[in-house]
Amino acid sequence: MTSAPGWRGVRETVRGRIHARDWPPGAAIPNEADLATELGCARATVNRALRALAEEGLLERRRRAGTRVALRPVARATLEIPVIREEVEATGARYGYRLIGREVAPGEADDGEWSLGDVPALRVVALHEADGAPWAVETRSVSLVAVPDVVEEPFDRTGPNEWLLERVPYTHGRIAFDAVTAEAKAGLLACAAGAPLLRMRRLTWDGERPITSVELRHAPGHTLRTAL
Amino acid sequence: MTSAPGWRGVRETVRGRIHARDWPPGAAIPNEADLATELGCARATVNRALRALAEEGLLERRRRAGTRVALRPVARATLEIPVIREEVEATGARYGYRLIGREVAPGEADDGEWSLGDVPALRVVALHEADGAPWAVETRSVSLVAVPDVVEEPFDRTGPNEWLLERVPYTHGRIAFDAVTAEAKAGLLACAAGAPLLRMRRLTWDGERPITSVELRHAPGHTLRTAL
DNA sequence: CAGTGGTCTAGACCACAGA
DNA sequence: CTGTGGTCTAGACCACTGG
Numbered sequence: 001m002t003s004a005p006g007w008r009g010v011r012e013t014v015r016g017r018i019h020a021r022d023w024p025p026g027a028a029i030p031n032e033a034d035l036a037t038e039l040g041c042a043r044a045t046v047n048r049a050l051r052a053l054a055e056e057g058l059l060e061r062r063r064r065a066g067t068r069v070a071l072r073p074v075a076r077a078t079l080e081i082p083v084i085r086e087e088v089e090a091t092g093a094r095y096g097y098r099l100i101g102r103e104v105a106p107g108e109a110d111d112g113e114w115s116l117g118d119v120p121a122l123r124v125v126a127l128h129e130a131d132g133a134p135w136a137v138e139t140r141s142v143s144l145v146a147v148p149d150v151v152e153e154p155f156d157r158t159g160p161n162e163w164l165l166e167r168v169p170y171t172h173g174r175i176a177f178d179a180v181t182a183e184a185k186a187g188l189l190a191c192a193a194g195a196p197l198l199r200m201r202r203l204t205w206d207g208e209r210p211i212t213s214v215e216l217r218h219a220p221g222h223t224l225r226t227a228l
Numbered sequence: 229m230t231s232a233p234g235w236r237g238v239r240e241t242v243r244g245r246i247h248a249r250d251w252p253p254g255a256a257i258p259n260e261a262d263l264a265t266e267l268g269c270a271r272a273t274v275n276r277a278l279r280a281l282a283e284e285g286l287l288e289r290r291r292r293a294g295t296r297v298a299l300r301p302v303a304r305a306t307l308e309i310p311v312i313r314e315e316v317e318a319t320g321a322r323y324g325y326r327l328i329g330r331e332v333a334p335g336e337a338d339d340g341e342w343s344l345g346d347v348p349a350l351r352v353v354a355l356h357e358a359d360g361a362p363w364a365v366e367t368r369s370v371s372l373v374a375v376p377d378v379v380e381e382p383f384d385r386t387g388p389n390e391w392l393l394e395r396v397p398y399t400h401g402r403i404a405f406d407a408v409t410a411e412a413k414a415g416l417l418a419c420a421a422g423a424p425l426l427r428m429r430r431l432t433w434d435g436e437r438p439i440t441s442v443e444l445r446h447a448p449g450h451t452l453r454t455a456l
Numbered sequence: 457c458a459g460t461g462g463t464c465t466a467g468a469c470c471a472c473a474g475a
Numbered sequence: 476c477t478g479t480g481g482t483c484t485a486g487a488c489c490a491c492t493g494g
Contacts, residue, residue: 006463019397031479042465047480064473064479072393074308077403081303165300169247173456175305178449179407179424196407196424202303202456221406228401228430234482259460270484275461292460292492 010039010049018058018069028068029059077226081175081200083162084138084216088130096129099156100137100188104144114176114201116210120144122151126159127188133219134189140214146206160212170211173204177224185217195220238267238277246286246297256296257287305454309403309428311390312366312444316358324357327384328365328416332372342404342429344438348372350379354387355416361447362417368442374434388440398439401432405452413445423448 004012014029023029032050036043050067053059057074061067088095102125107118121141128135140160142150147168155163177200186193200216232240242257251257260278264271278295281287285302289295316323330353335346349369356363368388370378375396383391405428414421428444 019399021397025394033479042467043480044466044482045464047482048463050480061480062473063471063481064475064477066479072311072390074310075401075403077307077309079305079307081305083300162300166253169249171247173303174453175303175456176451176453177405177426178451179426181422181424194409194422196409198405198407198426204456223404223406225402225404228403228432261460270486271461272463272485273483275463276482278461289461290492291462291490292458292494294460 007045007048007052010035010041010046011052013039014049014053015058023069025069026071028066031066075228077228079224079226081202083165084128084136084159085162088128088135091130093130094132096132097157097159098127098129099124099154100127101125102155104151105141114203114213114215116141116143116203116213119210124155124160126155128159134191136216136218136222137185137188138214138216140212142212143210146209146211161214164212168206168211170204170206173202175200175202177201180217182217182220189217189219191220198222198224235273235276235280238263238269238274239280241267242277242281243286251297253297254299256294259294303456305456307452307454309430311393312356312364312387313390316356316363319358321358322360324360325385325387326355326357327352327382328355329353330383332379333369342431342441342443344369344371344431344441347438352383352388354383356387362419364444364446364450365413365416366442366444368440370440371438374437374439389442392440396434396439398432398434401430403428403430405429408445410445410448417445417447419448426450426452 017023029035030038032043032046036046039046050059050061054061057076058070059067060070082090085095101123103123104120105123106120121143124138124140124142126138128138138159142160142164144151147164150160153163177198179196180199181193182189182191182195182197183193185197186195189195189197197220198218200218201214203213204211245251257263258266260271260274264274267274278287278289282289285304286298287295288298310318313323329351331351332348333351334348349371352366352368352370354366356366366387370388370392372379375392378388381391405426407424408427409421410417410419410423410425411421414423417423417425425448426446429442431441432439
C-alpha cells in the first residue's frame with residue numbers, strides 16, 4: 001500500500017485511507033510513532049506528511065488529543081492576485097495601459113473601511129486594456145506620508161502597482177470582492193451603466209502605516225478562477 | 229536581531245532583512261548552511277523557515293541556483309469557502325433554509341464548463357437566509373451516477389452541501405467567481421432584476437467522475453473578504 | 457561536474473492539554 | 476500526570492541544474 005516513498009508517499013497513503021473511509025470523518029488516526037513503525041520510516045517523515053494534510057484542512061491535529069480526520073474539510077481556494085499586465089498577457093492578449101486621471105489630494109478619500117484615512121495622497125485613475133478592449137478600471141490612492149517619492153512619478157506609461165511592488169515593502173493587507181454596477185465607469189469600460197462588474201478592493205499597510213488603497217472594477221464577464 | 233528562537237525566529241529574522249532591503253528584491257541570499265552557522269542553529273531549522281517564506285511567495289528557491297528574494301511577491305488571498313450555515317451564524321445571524329425546487333433530471337444541465345455533463349442528476353434549488361432575509365440562492369446538481377443514494381434525500385430541512393461533505397469524498401474541484409444580475413432570481417432574493425450579484429460556481433470530482441455542480445447567487449451587497 | 461536545496465534518519469527534549 | 480504533537484539537532488545521501 002505504501003506506493004511512493006518519502007513523505008509524499010506517506011501523505012498519499014494516508015489520504016487514500018481517508019478517502020476510502022478506512023478512517024472516516026471524525027475518527028482518530030494512529031499517532032505518529034505508530035504510523036512511522038507501520039510504514040517503515042522515521043517519525044519526522046510521518047510528521048511532515050500529516051502536517052501537510054492538516055494544512056490542506058483534511059486533518060485536525062491537537063497535542064495530547066492526537067490527530068483526527070476533519071468532519072468538514074473546509075474548502076480553501078487560493079486566489080493568486082497577479083500584476084494586471086501579467087494577468088492580461090497570460091491570456092495571450094496584448095496589454096495596454098492608459099492614464100485617465102492623476103491628482104494630489106490633501107486627504108479624506110472617504111471610502112470608509114477601504115480608504116487610507118485622512119492623509120494626503122496621490123490619486124490615480126487608470127484603464128487597463130487587453131488587445132485594445134477595456135479590461136479593468138483602477139482607482140488608486142497612495143499615501144504621501146508613507147511613500148513621499150510617489151509624487152515624482154507620472155504613471156503615464158505603467159501603473160502604480162508594478163512601481164510599488166518593487167519599491168515599497170508591506171507587512172499585511174485586506175482584500176475584498178463584491179459585485180457592483182458600472183455606473184460612472186461605464187464609459188471607460190464601454191458597457192451599459194447597469195452592467196454587473198466584479199470589483200476588488202485592497203488596502204495595504206506597512207506596520208501601522210497605510211500605504212495604498214486600490215479599487216479595481218473589471219469589465220463585464222470577468223471571472224476569477226482557481227482550483228480547489 | 230535573532231529575536232525569537234526556533235524556526236519561526238529564523239523566519240522573522242529573514243523576513244526582517246527582506247523588508248529592510250538588506251536583501252533587496254531579486255538578490256540572492258546566503259545558502260542554508262551559511263545561514264545556519266550565522267544564526268546558530270541546524271540547517272534543517274533554516275530549511276523549515278525558508279520553505280515557509282517560499283510558500284508565502286516571498287522567496288524563490290531552486291536547486292543549485294540558490295534562494296532569491298522574489299521580484300514580485302505575488303499576492304495570495306486564501307478564501308475559505310465555509311458551509312453556508314456556519315458562514316451565516318458566524319455573523320451572529322440566525323440561519324434559515326428553504327427548499328424551492330427539487331427534481332430528478334435525466335441529464336444535460338447545459339451550463340457548459342460548469343455542468344456535470346450528460347448524466348442523470350438530482351437538481352435542487354434552495355434559498356439560504358440570515359435572520360429571515362435572503363442570503364443566497366443555491367442551484368445544485370448532484371450526479372446520480374456518483375451518488376445514487378442522494379435520491380432518497382428530501383433536502384427539505386438542510387441543504388445538499390452539508391449532506392455531501394460528510395458522506396461523499398472528492399479529490400479535486402474547480403471554482404469561479406463573477407458578477408451577474410439577479411434576473412430570474414430577483415424574486416427569491418427580494419431585489420431588483422438588475423441588481424448586481426456576486427456569483428460563485430463550483431464543480432467537484434472524485435477522480436474522473438463528476439460529483440456535483442453548484443451555483444450560488446448571493447444577495448446584493450455580499451462581500452467576500454480575506455486577509456492578505 | 458559540483459554546489460544547492462530536498463529529504464530522511466535516529467534521537468532527544470519540550471509544551472501542552474486531556475484524562 | 477502522561478501521552479501526543481512540535482520542534483531541534485547532527486549527520487547523511489540524493490536530485491537537480493547551472494556553470
